[in-house]
Amino acid sequence: MQPACKSQPHMTNRLCLVAHGDGGPKRTIGLGVYVLVIVQWCDERTVLRRRWNACCVSPRDTPDKLKKMAQDKLRIIPLGGLGEFGMNCTALRWQDDIVVIDAGLMFPEEELLGVDIVVPDISYLTENREKVRAIVLTHGHEDHIGGLPWILSELNVPVYGTEFTLAYVEGKLEEHHLLDDAELIEMLPGRRFTLGPFSILPIRVTHSLVDCVALAIHTPVGVVVHTGDFKIDLSSPDGKPFDLHSFAELGKHGVLCLLQDSTNVDRPGYTPSERAVRPRLDEIFAQTKKKLFFSCFSSSIHRIRVAMELAQAHGRKVAVIGRSLDNSTEIAQDLGYLDLPPGLIVNPGQIREMPDNKVLVMISGTQGEPMSALSRAAVNNHKYARIDAGDTVLLSSRVIPGNEKSIYRMIDHLERREAKVIHDDGTQGLIHVSGHGSQEEMRLMINLMRPKFFVPIHGDYRHLKRHAELAGNMDIVEKVILLEDGEVLELDKASAVKTGKVAVGRVCIDAGGSIDVVEDIILRDRQHIGEGGIVLPIITINKRTGKVEVAPEIVIRGFTVDDPAMIAEARLVVQRTLENSSDEEKVDYGVIKEKVRSDLKRYIQKNMSRRPLIMPVVMEV
Numbered sequence: 001m002q003p004a005c006k007s008q009p010h011m012t013n014r015l016c017l018v019a020h021g022d023g024g025p026k027r028t029i030g031l032g033v034y035v036l037v038i039v040q041w042c043d044e045r046t047v048l049r050r051r052w053n054a055c056c057v058s059p060r061d062t063p064d065k066l067k068k069m070a071q072d073k074l075r076i077i078p079l080g081g082l083g084e085f086g087m088n089c090t091a092l093r094w095q096d097d098i099v100v101i102d103a104g105l106m107f108p109e110e111e112l113l114g115v116d117i118v119v120p121d122i123s124y125l126t127e128n129r130e131k132v133r134a135i136v137l138t139h140g141h142e143d144h145i146g147g148l149p150w151i152l153s154e155l156n157v158p159v160y161g162t163e164f165t166l167a168y169v170e171g172k173l174e175e176h177h178l179l180d181d182a183e184l185i186e187m188l189p190g191r192r193f194t195l196g197p198f199s200i201l202p203i204r205v206t207h208s209l210v211d212c213v214a215l216a217i218h219t220p221v222g223v224v225v226h227t228g229d230f231k232i233d234l235s236s237p238d239g240k241p242f243d244l245h246s247f248a249e250l251g252k253h254g255v256l257c258l259l260q261d262s263t264n265v266d267r268p269g270y271t272p273s274e275r276a277v278r279p280r281l282d283e284i285f286a287q288t289k290k291k292l293f294f295s296c297f298s299s300s301i302h303r304i305r306v307a308m309e310l311a312q313a314h315g316r317k318v319a320v321i322g323r324s325l326d327n328s329t330e331i332a333q334d335l336g337y338l339d340l341p342p343g344l345i346v347n348p349g350q351i352r353e354m355p356d357n358k359v360l361v362m363i364s365g366t367q368g369e370p371m372s373a374l375s376r377a378a379v380n381n382h383k384y385a386r387i388d389a390g391d392t393v394l395l396s397s398r399v400i401p402g403n404e405k406s407i408y409r410m411i412d413h414l415e416r417r418e419a420k421v422i423h424d425d426g427t428q429g430l431i432h433v434s435g436h437g438s439q440e441e442m443r444l445m446i447n448l449m450r451p452k453f454f455v456p457i458h459g460d461y462r463h464l465k466r467h468a469e470l471a472g473n474m475d476i477v478e479k480v481i482l483l484e485d486g487e488v489l490e491l492d493k494a495s496a497v498k499t500g501k502v503a504v505g506r507v508c509i510d511a512g513g514s515i516d517v518v519e520d521i522i523l524r525d526r527q528h529i530g531e532g533g534i535v536l537p538i539i540t541i542n543k544r545t546g547k548v549e550v551a552p553e554i555v556i557r558g559f560t561v562d563d564p565a566m567i568a569e570a571r572l573v574v575q576r577t578l579e580n581s582s583d584e585e586k587v588d589y590g591v592i593k594e595k596v597r598s599d600l601k602r603y604i605q606k607n608m609s610r611r612p613l614i615m616p617v618v619m620e621v
Contacts, residue, residue, distance in 0.1 A: 072095075072220070072221075072492065073221070073490040073491060073492055074092065074093070074094055074219050074220070074221050074222075074224070074490070074491045074492070075091075075092070075093040075094075075488055075489065075490050075491075076090065076091075076092055076224070076257070076259070076455070076483075076488075076489040076491065077090065077091040077092075077093065077124065077486070077487075077488050077489075077502055078090045078091075078457070078483055078484070078485050078486070078487070078504075079091060079120045079121070079122060079124060079125070079485060079486070079502075079504055080104065080106075080119075080120030080147075080485055080504070080506075081102075081104065081120075081143075081457060081458055081485070082457055082458075082459075082464060082483055082484050082485050083460065083461050083464070083484045083485050084106060084460060084485075085106070085143065085263070085458070085459060085460065086104055086105060086106025086107065086118070086142075086143040087104050087105060087106045087118065087119060087120045087143070087147065087506065088102045088104035088143055088144050088457075088458060089101070089102055089103055089104060089120045089122075089147065090102065090226070090259070090457070091124065091125065092198065092217060092219070092224065093131070094196070094197045094198070094219055094220060095197070096131050097131060097133055097195070097196035097197050097198070098125070098128060098131045098132045098133060099132075099133055099134055099135075099136060099195050099196070099198050099200075099217070100125065100132060100134070100135045100136070100157075101135075101136050101137075101138065101215060101226050102135075102136075102137055102138055102144040102145070102228075103135050103137070103144070103145060103146075103147045103148045103151045104119075104120075104141075104142065104143040104144045104145065104146055104147050105117045105118060105119050105142055105143065105146030105147045105150075106118040106119075106143065106506070108508065116509055117146065117147075117508075117509045118506045118507065118508055118509070119146070119147035119150045119151070119506070119507050119509060120147060120485075120504065120505075120506065120507070121503065121504050121505040121506065121507055122150075122151055122154060122155065123502075123503045123504075124502040124503060124504070125151075125154075125155055126154055126155060129155055132155060132157050133157065133158075133195040133196050133198075134157055134158040134159065134160055134185075134195050135148070135151070135157060135158070135159045135160070136159075136160045136161075136187075136195075136200060136215060137159065137160065137161035137162075137165050137166075137169070138212060138213055138214065138215065138226070138228030138229065139162070139165055139207060139209050139211065139212035139213065139228055139229060140161070140164060140165040140167075140168035140169070140209055140211070140212075140299065141209055141229065141299060144228070144229070145161075145165065145168060145169055145172065146172070148169060148172060148173065149172060149173060149175075149176040149178055150507065150509060152173070152178055152181075152182060153176075153178065156181060156182070156183075157183075158183040158184075158185055159182065159183065159184050159185065160185045160186075160187045160193070160200075161184070161185075161186070161187065162186065162187060162188070162189070162202070162211040162212070162213060163186055163211060163335060164209075164210050164211035164301075164331065164332075164335055164337070165211060165212075166184050166186055167331045167334075167335065168299075168331070169182075169184060170184065171327060171331075187200075187202050187213075188202065189202045189203060189204040189213055189243070190202070190203070190204070190243075190246070192218075197219065197220055198217050198218065198219060199217075199218040200215055200216070200217050200218070201215070201216040201217075201218070201246075202214070202215060203215070203216055203243050203246045203247065204240060204241075204242065204243040204246075205227065205228060205229075205230035205231075205242055205243070206230065206231055206232065206233035206236045206240075206241065206242045206274075207228075207229045207230055207231060207435040207436075208274075208297070208299070208300050208302070208303075208434070208435025209299045209300070209301065209435065210238055210240075210301045210302065210332070210337050212228060212229065212230070213228060214226060214227045214228050214230060214247075215228070216246075216250055219256075221256060221491060221492045221493050222254065222255070222256025222257070222452075222491075222493055223250060223253070223254065223255050223256055223257075224255075224256060224257045224258075224259065224491075225247075225250060225255055225257070225258050225259065225449060225451070226259045226457075227258070227259065227260045227261050227445065227457075228261065229261050229263065229435060229436060229458065230242070230261055230436070230437055230441075230445075231264075231271040231434065231435055231436055231437040231438075231441060232244070232270070232271075232437055232441045232444065232445075233271075233273045233274060234273075235273050235275055236273070236274060236302070237274055237275060237302045237305055237306065238301075238302065238305075238337060244448070247445065247448045247449055248448050250448075250449055251448045251449040251450050254452075255449040255450065255451040255452070256451065256452050256453060256491060256493070257451055257452065257453040257454070257455060257491060257496065258445070258446065258449055258451035258453070258454050258455070258477075259455045259456075259457045260442060260445060260446070260454070260455075260456060260457065260467070260471075261436060261437065261457065261458045262456045262457060262458050262459035262463040262464055262466075262467040263434075263436040263458055263459055263463070264434060264436040264437060264438045264439075265439065265442065265456075265459070265463050265466045265467040265470060266463070266466065267434075267438040267439060268438060268439050268440070269438050269439065269440055270437075270438055270440050270441055271433060271434050271435075271436065271437055271438045271441065272430065272433045273433070274302040274303070274306075274433060276430055276433055277303070277306065277396070277430050277431060277432065277433055278306055278310075279430075280428075280429040280430050280431055281306060281307070281310055281394075281396070281431060282310055282313075283429075284392070284394055284422060284431070285310045285311070285313075285314045285316075286314065288357075288392045289356075289357055289390070290356040290357060290388070290390045290391050290392065291351075291356045291357075291359050291361060291387075291388070291391040291392070292316065292359070292360050292361070292391070292392050292394065293361045293363050293374070293377070293385070293387065293391060293392065293393040293394065293419075294307050294360055294361065294362050294363070294394050294396065295362075295363050295364065295365060295366045295374050295393070295394065295395050295396065295397065296366060296395075296396040296397050296432075297366060297397055298322070298324035298325040298327070298328045298364055299328055300396075300397075301328065301332045301337050301338070303396055304325075304328070304329060304332065304338065304362065305332075305337070305338055307360065307362060307396075308338065308340060308344065308360075308362075311344070311360040312341060312344055315358060316357075316358055316359055316360040317343075317344065317345075317346045317350075317354060317358060317359060317360070318344055318345050318346065318360045318361075318362055319345075319346050319347070319348045319350070319351050319359065319360070319361050319362070319384070320345065320348070320362045321348050321361060321362065321363045321364070321373045321382075321384060321385050322362075322363055322364025322365065322372065322373040322374075323364070324364050325362060325363070325364040329362070348361075348383075348384035348385070349384060351384055351385070351386075352386070356388075356391070361385055363377065363385055365410075366395050366396075366397035366407075367397075367399075367400055367403040367406065367407060368403060368405075368406030368407040368408075368409060368410040368411075369406065370406070373385060374393075374410065375406075375410050375413075378410050378413035378414050378417070379413050380417070387414065387417050387419050388417070388419075389417065389418035389419070390418065390419070390420070391417075391419045391420070392419065392420045392421075392422065393414050393419050393420070393421050393422070394422045394423075394431065395407075395421070395422065395423040395424065395431075396424075396431050396432050397424065397432055398424055398432055398434070399423075399424070407423075411423065439470060442467070442470060442471075443470070443474060446471055446474055446476055446477065447474075447476065450476050450477075451477055452477070452478045452479070452496075453477065453478065453479050453480075453481060453491065453496040454468070454471045454477040454479070454480045454481070455480075455481050455482075455483050455489065456468050456471070456482070457483075461484070464482055464483075464484075465482060468480045468481075468482045479496055481496055481498065483498070485504045486501045486502050486503065486504035487500075487501055488500050488501065488502060531611075532558065532559070532610055532611045532612040532613060533556065533557055533558025533559040533610070533612040533613070534556075534557050534558055534612055534613045534614075534615065535554065535555070535556050535570075535600065535604065535612045535613070535614045535615070536554070536555040536556075536557075536615055536616070536617055537552055537553070537554055537570075537574050537596050537597075537600060537614070537616045537617070538552065538553040538554075538555065538616075538617045538619065539552050539574065539578065539592070539596065539616060539617070539618050539619065540618075540619045541586055541587070541592075541618055541619070541620065542620075543587065543620040545583065546582075546583035546584070546585075546586040546587040547583075547586075548575075548578050548586070551571065551575065552571050552574040552575055552578070553571070554567055554570050554571055554574070556612075558612065559610060559612065561608065566607060566608065569603070569607070570600060570603060570604070573599055573600055573603045574596055574599070574600060576599075577595050577596050577599045577600075578592070578596075581595060589618045592616075592618065593616040593618060596616045597614045597615075597616055600614055600616075601614055
């Protein structure tokens, strides 16, 4: 008997009989044929028994075989990015091999006080660390690579990315002192590479960043396509257009599952090409008589290129201000995405020496970040960037939801300086285009690949749901599956079923010189202090005798007490608690702190109608 029925690939996981001819080679006969031959001389019970005996394994091996059959499923497990914008991270698993697509971060919401970044919980990956083969990156935006320092500090595996993406990654890892131990491997669009059972083909796509790819992942059960972030731009400024042909070829040979970007699912039609902004920007350059401050996302290499080309055409020198913008410009020059004539770039210190109409200041800070170069210039607090009356400030970017207040506050400051501010408010013409495809581009991709199964990715739940409805209404996809973070989708050639969940969530990081996780209890404390203030009862105790040496003090921050008598009464509450405690309790600081906190909490809630954070402090003498 042989372990598998390889001559009948369509009979996957079915029983088979290996027959021997008279001295001839072995022949594999499908069960259907076998049953037809024997049905004339066997009753039903005998047929069932012989079908079992024809199985490729012995009865004692059956549990192992059944376990292997259960493992012959591809699992798609989103760890982030399906239910929020950012934290994009998805695991593909076949048996004992896992490949991770992207490792993004998300910027914190208002209630996450003091948190710098949010990254996905990778407990599932650390629990299966020996199975993780690599992390494969689709492009270099923060919501796709920003979580790498956190993940690689927990899980040191190879990282695959395109040349430009890895240039961003190198800087990020060097900042966190992780570069020396990292294994970064460049992948080329159109060239396959293999990771365990996965054969991965990067396919060039266009986006607001350069050198972006989708991933066609060839698995034992079929091809899974992950689009990454994309729009279909056939006239990309860098001369590297969207590779429609490769996606069409995948469609001809069959795509099992398509995972597609949902960001712009609310937008009808097509997203304009990056070249579409050039005419309006050209007008602004021509009309500006004094200094022109140009701000865009630091990763928008196409936009930076257009601005610098227009600066040269209009006789302006370019000063680049802002660390992120300076880094991106330097990388783009090194890799050939910016080919600038000698003398076009000047040092920011030269701005004041030049005529106003001969200067273009490329400056970071489109989202009104408090310490960004543009925010500081808006309040006349930047060493080099001085904005005077009559200067023009052009924000060639969109307003990211949640940043409205900071952006408009910065615009107010600019208006006070009597600068002309041009931003994407719908009245200024086409000064910004999205990097994500709109509804018709989504439909075109589905039409090209005609996948059997479809999963919307990248977006809040409402975006995923609308994208699922869009795909379902096309009558092309056999099944649309709406996944959320942590849900496990199991696929084979014929089915796609949600089978459970893994642990997921968010990890809050204070990203200073090191990577420090902010626990939930700390966030609760911060919120508690912000809402109710803080009370510090200060107690001085002799550590040998347990005697209270000095009368307790009360320090209150975050709220005011109208009646000073209440503070005096609060001291008496603490004093009575200490007097009613034994010497043994007083030298056990854990016990005495809790007794003081409990009694003082009751007094403050009853008499001040407040719920501050109470943290007793014991000083030893």
